Amino acid sequence: MRKDREKTGEEILLDAIGNLPEDMIAKAAEYSVFQKEAEEQGKRKEEGDIVFGEEEPEGRKAGHKYRKIVCRGLAAAACLALVMIAGNKGGELFRQYTDRHSIVSEKKEVGHQNAPRVSGGSLENSSKEKEQELKIWAEAVEDGKDKSKTKKESINNSSSQTSEESTDDNTAKEGKKELKEGVTKILQIEEVDSKEGEKVPVIKLTFGDEGGKLTYSLYSQVSKIISVTEGGVTKYVNLQDADCKSGGIVEFDTRRFAEVSWAAIPVPEWETKGIEIQNIINISIRQESGREQEIGKFVIGVKGEKYYGVFKKS
Amino acid sequence: MQNGIQDDEIVQLLWExxxxxxxxxxxxxxxxxxTIARRIVANEEDAEECINDTWLRAWNSIPPHQPENLAGYLAKIVRNLALSMYTKQHRKKRRGDIMSVALEELSDCLSDGREVSEEMEKKDLTDAIAAWLRGKSREQQAVFIRRYFYMMEIRExxxxxxxxxxxxxxxxxRMRKELKIYLEGEGIYL
Known part of the structure; x- marks a missing residue:
């Protein structure tokens, strides 16, 4: 009896799950680790981190009620004492005190105005960081011999930009090619030795200007990050996420292919070109406050033996 | 969505x-x-048939429907079509594939020793599961839906x-156990 209806029950459940609200279904497909971090930040805030400028939770307000009364009482007593001192020792002393006090208050005011205002866990004066343009260079996109050939093969997005336009004026660094937002470029594969000593075909990307102060957080959705090189020092990461400072060179493994489904097609223009997505790298800036701000995605595609890359801003 | 055309424009075209x-x-x-169809029906031709039927169903159902979330709407159609096809093909025998494993897992949510309430509205069950899921974190929702709606492998x-x-x-x-308790609390016994 149990066996007969067990199947029915499971199938009923599966059917019911199939009719869940559409927004819930789509959101589950689009959920990323970045949302997870944001969710965790929100939870931490709820649990107790009070942020300046924000109202305290009701429970905590009640908890501070008595402390507030005591503080007010003490402040009133202090004021009374001051008045008495002033009365006893003359107006001059009182004036000196109040002058000094007002200066301190003023300084505090100024200090308060100058201090970065924190809201929702982020620094409001971090607009400088927000304004930072991320530059990505591909290591060995085009060498001298292949340059003209690669130019022709560059695939542009749906915009009217031509491949010649996309390749000129962007040789910002020797042997590297800047990858401009929305423009697909052919990437070259290099074989490197992994920590384990095996040969790994990788794509090397440089994130940000050398000497810059920003730290980028990278999350490779499909394959692993083999290594990160900063200031000539290579560290092996071999994980799906890694940090790199401006100018850092990161090697992405190309051996695995995407099996996940993206509700949002990251590069629609590749659909018609027959380019399969190999990997999506989420890029965010780690701000001074520790908060991560997603700035875009670098999408790696493959068609035949050729690899393609495009940077898409968030 | 990062595609050039917005979902509401597509829906508008279908309406017209x-x-x-x-x-x-x-x-x-x-x-x-x-991707959704292929996870459920292994055969390429069957998956293709499900996808073609999805476009047809969407065409036939919009209008009168005006989906607010086109991705979710299409996902539901293709998933349910693929599921029906799978059920037809595997009525007699189940294999050790993702579908049969998912079904096996969902047996954790079933109650023992009670008859299936045949008159129970399917919609009630869906509403109950949706309400229960809304009380979960986004991460838990994603895990549950990706597994039992999108039929993703654990590794993936x-x-x-x-x-x-x-x-x-x-x-x-943990979620399956919680769902069982929740459904029983709602008076839903499977």
Whole structure:
């Protein structure tokens, strides 16, 4: 009896799950680790981190009620004492005190105005960081011999930009090619030795200007990050996420292919070109406050033996 | 969505009975729908049939429907079509594939010793599951829906959410147990 209806029950459940609200279904497909971090930040805030400028939770307000009364009482007593001192020792002393006090208050005011205002866990004066343009260079996109050939093969997005336009004026660094937002470029594969000593075909990307102060957080959705090189020092990461400072060179493994489904097609223009997505790298800036701000995605595609890359801003 | 055309534009085209609506819908959601279908029906031809039926159903159902979330709407159609096809094909014998494993897992949510309430509205069950899921974190929702709606493998799920496979398994295990208790609390016995 149990066996007969067990199947029915499971199938009923599966059917019911199939009719869940559409927004819930789509959101589950689009959920990323970045949302997870944001969710965790929100939870931490709820649990107790009070942020300046924000109202305290009701429970905590009640908890501070008595402390507030005591503080007010003490402040009133202090004021009374001051008045008495002033009365006893003359107006001059009182004036000196109040002058000094007002200066301190003023300084505090100024200090308060100058201090970065924190809201929702982020620094409001971090607009400088927000304004930072991320530059990505591909290591060995085009060498001298292949340059003209690669130019022709560059695939542009749906915009009217031509491949010649996309390749000129962007040789910002020797042997590297800047990858401009929305423009697909052919990437070259290099074989490197992994920590384990095996040969790994990788794509090397440089994130940000050398000497810059920003730290980028990278999350490779499909394959692993083999290594990160900063200031000539290579560290092996071999994980799906890694940090790199401006100018850092990161090697992405190309051996695995995407099996996940993206509700949002990251590069629609590749659909018609027959380019399969190999990997999506989420890029965010780690701000001074520790908060991560997603700035875009670098999408790696493959068609035949050729690899393609495009940077898409968030 | 980062595709050039917005979902509401596609829906509008379908409402106006413009075939361009189907073209744009296919262009934007072909891969998404085929991934869902292929996870459930292993056969390439069957998956293709499900996808084609999805476009047809969308065309026939919009109007009168005006989906607020086209991705979710299409996902539901293709998933349910693929599920029906799978059920037809495997009525007699189940294999050790993702579908049979998912069904086996869902038996954790069933109650013992009670008859299935045949008169129970399917919608009530869906509403109950949706209400229960809304009380969960976004991460838990994603894990549950990716497993039992999108039929993702544990490995794939773990990689997509940057978790260990064992973590995913234990999240799912706990959720199934919780769902069973929740449904029983709502008077739903399966």
């Amino acid at each position: 009975r413009e075939e361009e609506g189907i073209v744009q819908m296919q262009k934007k959601y072909q891969r998404y729908c085929s 799920l773990a990689e997509g959410l940057c978790m260990k496979e064992n973590t995913v398994k234990s999240i799912l295990f």
